[in-house]
Amino acid sequence: MSLVADPGLVSESEDVQTRTRGYASYLGLKVLGAIGSLMFMLVVNFFLFRVLPGDPARTLGRGRLTTDAQKAAFNKAYGLNQPLPEQFWTFLKNTAHGDLGISIQYRVPVSHLIWERLWPTVLLVGTSTILATVIGVYLGIRGAWKRGGRFDKISTSLSLTLYSMPEWWLGLMLIAGLGVGFWFVPGIFPTGGLHSPDVNPSSLHGILDTTWHLVLPVTTLTLAYLADYSLIMRSSLLDELGEDYLLTARAKGLRDVQVRNRHAVRNAMLPTTTIIALNIGFVVSGAITVETVFSIPGLGLLSIDALQAPDFWVLQGFFLVASAGVILANLVANLIYGWLDPRVRT
Amino acid sequence: MALGLVLGSLLPAMALGSTAQAKDKVVFHVGILGEGVDSLNPFLGFQAPSYEMWGLTYDYLVGYSMTDMSPEPDLATKWKTSADGRTWTFTVRSGVKFSDGVPLTAKDVAYTYNRVLHGTVEQSNWLSYLTGVTSVTAPDDTTVVMKLKKPIATLPLLPIPIVPEHIWKNVSEKDIKSYAAEPSGGKPVVGSGPFRLVQGTADGSTFKFEANPDYWGGAPHLDEVIFQFYKNDDAAVQALIKGEIDFVEGITALEVKSLQGQPSITAHNGNSPGFDEIAFNAGSIDVKTGKPIGNPNPAVLDPKFRHALGYALDLPTLIKKVYQGGGLPGTTIVPPNYKAYHWEPPADQKFTFDLAKAGQLLDEAGYKKGSDGLRTLPDGSPIGTLRLAARSDSPTSLHTMDYFKQWLSDLGIKSDVSTYSSSQLTGVIYKGNFDAFQWGWYVEPDPDSMLSYMTCGQRNGSSDSWYCNKAYDKLYNKQHVSTDQTQREAEIKQMQEILYRDSPYLVTAYSSIGEAVRSDRFACLVPQPNPGGVWLEQYGVYNYIHMKPVSEASNCDSATAGGELSGAVKATSSSDSSSSTGPFLIGAGVVVVLLLVAGGITMMRRRTTVGDRE
Numbered sequence: 001m002s003l004v005a006d007p008g009l010v011s012e013s014e015d016v017q018t019r020t021r022g023y024a025s026y027l028g029l030k031v032l033g034a035i036g037s038l039m040f041m042l043v044v045n046f047f048l049f050r051v052l053p054g055d056p057a058r059t060l061g062r063g064r065l066t067t068d069a070q071k072a073a074f075n076k077a078y079g080l081n082q083p084l085p086e087q088f089w090t091f092l093k094n095t096a097h098g099d100l101g102i103s104i105q106y107r108v109p110v111s112h113l114i115w116e117r118l119w120p121t122v123l124l125v126g127t128s129t130i131l132a133t134v135i136g137v138y139l140g141i142r143g144a145w146k147r148g149g150r151f152d153k154i155s156t157s158l159s160l161t162l163y164s165m166p167e168w169w170l171g172l173m174l175i176a177g178l179g180v181g182f183w184f185v186p187g188i189f190p191t192g193g194l195h196s197p198d199v200n201p202s203s204l205h206g207i208l209d210t211t212w213h214l215v216l217p218v219t220t221l222t223l224a225y226l227a228d229y230s231l232i233m234r235s236s237l238l239d240e241l242g243e244d245y246l247l248t249a250r251a252k253g254l255r256d257v258q259v260r261n262r263h264a265v266r267n268a269m270l271p272t273t274t275i276i277a278l279n280i281g282f283v284v285s286g287a288i289t290v291e292t293v294f295s296i297p298g299l300g301l302l303s304i305d306a307l308q309a310p311d312f313w314v315l316q317g318f319f320l321v322a323s324a325g326v327i328l329a330n331l332v333a334n335l336i337y338g339w340l341d342p343r344v345r346t
Numbered sequence: 347m348a349l350g351l352v353l354g355s356l357l358p359a360m361a362l363g364s365t366a367q368a369k370d371k372v373v374f375h376v377g378i379l380g381e382g383v384d385s386l387n388p389f390l391g392f393q394a395p396s397y398e399m400w401g402l403t404y405d406y407l408v409g410y411s412m413t414d415m416s417p418e419p420d421l422a423t424k425w426k427t428s429a430d431g432r433t434w435t436f437t438v439r440s441g442v443k444f445s446d447g448v449p450l451t452a453k454d455v456a457y458t459y460n461r462v463l464h465g466t467v468e469q470s471n472w473l474s475y476l477t478g479v480t481s482v483t484a485p486d487d488t489t490v491v492m493k494l495k496k497p498i499a500t501l502p503l504l505p506i507p508i509v510p511e512h513i514w515k516n517v518s519e520k521d522i523k524s525y526a527a528e529p530s531g532g533k534p535v536v537g538s539g540p541f542r543l544v545q546g547t548a549d550g551s552t553f554k555f556e557a558n559p560d561y562w563g564g565a566p567h568l569d570e571v572i573f574q575f576y577k578n579d580d581a582a583v584q585a586l587i588k589g590e591i592d593f594v595e596g597i598t599a600l601e602v603k604s605l606q607g608q609p610s611i612t613a614h615n616g617n618s619p620g621f622d623e624i625a626f627n628a629g630s631i632d633v634k635t636g637k638p639i640g641n642p643n644p645a646v647l648d649p650k651f652r653h654a655l656g657y658a659l660d661l662p663t664l665i666k667k668v669y670q671g672g673g674l675p676g677t678t679i680v681p682p683n684y685k686a687y688h689w690e691p692p693a694d695q696k697f698t699f700d701l702a703k704a705g706q707l708l709d710e711a712g713y714k715k716g717s718d719g720l721r722t723l724p725d726g727s728p729i730g731t732l733r734l735a736a737r738s739d740s741p742t743s744l745h746t747m748d749y750f751k752q753w754l755s756d757l758g759i760k761s762d763v764s765t766y767s768s769s770q771l772t773g774v775i776y777k778g779n780f781d782a783f784q785w786g787w788y789v790e791p792d793p794d795s796m797l798s799y800m801t802c803g804q805r806n807g808s809s810d811s812w813y814c815n816k817a818y819d820k821l822y823n824k825q826h827v828s829t830d831q832t833q834r835e836a837e838i839k840q841m842q843e844i845l846y847r848d849s850p851y852l853v854t855a856y857s858s859i860g861e862a863v864r865s866d867r868f869a870c871l872v873p874q875p876n877p878g879g880v881w882l883e884q885y886g887v888y889n890y891i892h893m894k895p896v897s898e899a900s901n902c903d904s905a906t907a908g909g910e911l912s913g914a915v916k917a918t919s920s921s922d923s924s925s926s927t928g929p930f931l932i933g934a935g936v937v938v939v940l941l942l943v944a945g946g947i948t949m950m951r952r953r954t955t956v957g958d959r960e
Contacts, residue, residue, distance in 0.1 A: 053772075058772050069473055108524055109524060176584070297550065
């Protein structure tokens with residue numbers, strides 16, 4: 001975009017005007033782009049899953065749909081006997097009305113299914129992402145600031161070790177250690193599930209019970225995600241450390257903490273911000289391995305089950321939500337960038 | 347975050363409070379592994395756990411015996427057949443009530459069956475049991491009359507849950523395909539079964555049932571049954587050891603072995619009425635034109651070749667190494683659980699692991715060894731490489747095929763193993779692009795549907811071996827309408843003999859299901875079939891009604907002669923102590939963590955100041 005003229009030639013008020021207009025059209029373009037990507041995903045999703053091998057009536061109905069009449073009744077009820085173009089048209093029409101179809105496997109509306117599975121995933125992955133971000137960024141800053149020190153050595157090797165551990169193994173170790181107990185240490189956390197079977201999850205007791213159940217899975221995911229943030233934060237802060245402006249800041253007489261927090265960290269945060277924005281987008285995609293180990297009924301498990309059938313409507317719905325999550329997070333990140341740094345807009 | 351920790355520390359105390367309150371209730375916690383409940387609507391679901399849910403909620407016209415799953419009175423107290431076998435009259439028990447107080451009559455039975463006969467999606471699950479039924483009527487409240495075109499040999503087995511007409515008549519044909527039949531607004535699902543579902547939803551991970559105190563067969567000894575679905579074996583096994591659950595279903599033979607050492611747990615491998623097999627492509631064709639499709643190796647199309655390979659399978663080794671001892675070597679497609687129908691090959695026909703004999707049979711059939719040590723086709727051209735397919739979702743599948751590959755190579759036949767997901771493999775099978783694959787089936791108490799999968803008419807339907815034999819089909823059609831039980835059993839055995847000779851399937855194993863129970867808490871579980879069978883996921887829900895907490899287990903119900911898990915194993919209090927010390931330790935742990943965090947922050951503050959001063 002060449003809307004911004006040479007700043008030297010325009011007066012102050014005009015400059016402000018151009019900047020505002022510039023941001024408005026930047027915003028418009030980005031939103032249009034996001035909608036475009038979403039539309040594209042919608043079409044790709046439909047055909048992507050039709051290419052998958054497998055016939056739901058044969059996979060799900062193995063040993064149940066034994067006669068042709070039974071198979072025909074099943075296919076007719078769930079629209080699987082229609083020719084592909086017709087199915088595509090139905091899909092577009094229904095999606096436009098906010099109807100994601102009926103799950104072939106569970107025979108309930110897909111939107112209901114996804115909505116029910118969304119909150120466990122958001123609780124699990126969202127909490128872990130936030131915790132990993134806060135702790136990881138902190139570890140990265142401390143490590144880089146005293147590079148080569150004891151703290152740095154321990155935190156870097158620890159987060160690398162955790163990063164290279166398979167999530168399911170880490171989860172199982174936590175279950176064995178803190179869930180079941182060992183030696184004379186009793187297990188204090190439950191081994192799986194989102195909450196106890198006989199509590200109402202929206203009551204206070206239910207919320208506390210859910211928190212209690214989520215301690216181990218959230219710890220697992222947080223530990224696994226930690227290195228993502230701490231290593232990137234550490235290396236980008238290291239890049240800043242040699243810069244002249246830090247010397248200037250010190251020369252002004254700022255205290256060490258102020259130099260670090262007000263100058264170095266602020267500039268080093270940009271790459272980390274990108275990662276955070278991207279990972280927040282991926283929250284709704286779930287965490288398949290950890291959901292499996294701890295038997296948490298989240299979106300990750302739903303998508304795996306759906307892939308086996310294949311349950312076309314659930315897959316489409318899930319990928320729509322997952323891609324919408326990423327696209328939305330990217331859009332927000334772009335908008336924040338454009339606002340923070342005018343150079344990005346051109 | 348600190349707030350969260352404090353709240354977290356309060357929690358176990360509250361949890362303890364609720365357990366104390368619920369102490370008088372007898373709650374049976376069941377952990378189930380594998381697939382979950384796909385629908386609570388009995389017209390829709392396919393998965394085994396869904397049947398368990400319907401079995402607790404609803405009743406059946408005819409039940410299954412515990413010894414061998416033969417028909418037994420349930421809602422129907424007796425039944426009779428007309429001389430021509432085309433009219434069945436059932437007498438329905440009177441005094442049965444649905445959980446909302448409305449009486450269950452013969453009209454509800456007729457309504458349920460008619461809904462299947464004349465419905466849309468209702469047909470998908472149940473029509474095969476009523477194929478050939480022309481009408482079902484209820485002339486009075488205790489009589490159901492079923493008219494047939496031709497006799498049906500599988501009657502009176504009718505595993506269709508009887509639903510209340512006064513509820514289901516409001517579910518239209520349009521709505522039923524996504525009708526959930528779940529508890530709503532705090533009201534349980536209406537049924538006449540021994541329990542009622544108060545909490546749970548299709549695809550959910552927990553389901554809660556309350557006993558039906560007015561059950562016609564007597565109130566169950568459990569107050570509640572709670573199902574918890576696990577996706578991970580280790581977590582489920584640990585939950586059992588810890589006492590979070592009282593029963594676990596679907597564990598491996600290795601886990602059974604490890605649990606057998608635990609004092610308060612009883613574990614076993616229950617024989618389930620299913621088998622695993624190595625299946626061959628016996629002739630993939632386009633059913634419309636009759637022309638061959640796919641690319642099977644000419645060798646596997648030959649029954650003599652397939653039969654010879656039956657002597658190249660070391661089944662005891664497979665059971666020991668691949669199934670870790672859980673299961674029995676297999677012979678035919680009707681498991682020995684069904685004594686009346688199972689054909690056991692006589693010693694001179696039975697496959698033994700005998701590579702010399704296999705080689706000799708191959709030589710006789712013309713598959714002689716060439717100069718390179720590899721066997722050739724009867725016309726002298728090389729056999730090439732056989733394509734063996736295994737399922738990626740089952741470790742036993744891959745291991746079985748790896749062993750098979752080794753034995754084939756000992757015979758001078760090259761082969762390759764590829765893995766596919768189940769749905770992928772289904773696609774490969776229906777295109778005919780395979781030589782052999784590993785899979786398995788569950789066989790219902792009447793083997794009719796299993797036998798039908800091997801008929802010519804099921805090719806491109808439920809048949810996966812593309813097997814077709816006119817003599818077999820003739821016997822199938824004959825036994826299907828037979829009214830003479832002895833003759834039918836003889837025909838079914840003859841069919842198995844034909845299959846054994848033609849070997850479209852080489853049955854490798856009769857599978858088992860690993861189960862374990864907290865025998866310090868519950869007793870009086872009876873296996874089905876008795877002895878040797880499974881405790882839960884049976885045909886029917888006998889154990890949920892008749893099992894008892896250990897404190898009342900001195901007299902198990904009399905019908906349970908032999909083989910049951912009776913008598914109290916010495917009760918241990920390990921779980922109790924852990925649950926009472928738990929909250930204290932958590933609280934203490936939280937305090938320590940808080941102190942550490944606070945201490946750390948203070949230290950950091952001090953260190954920064956020191957750094958700044960320098």
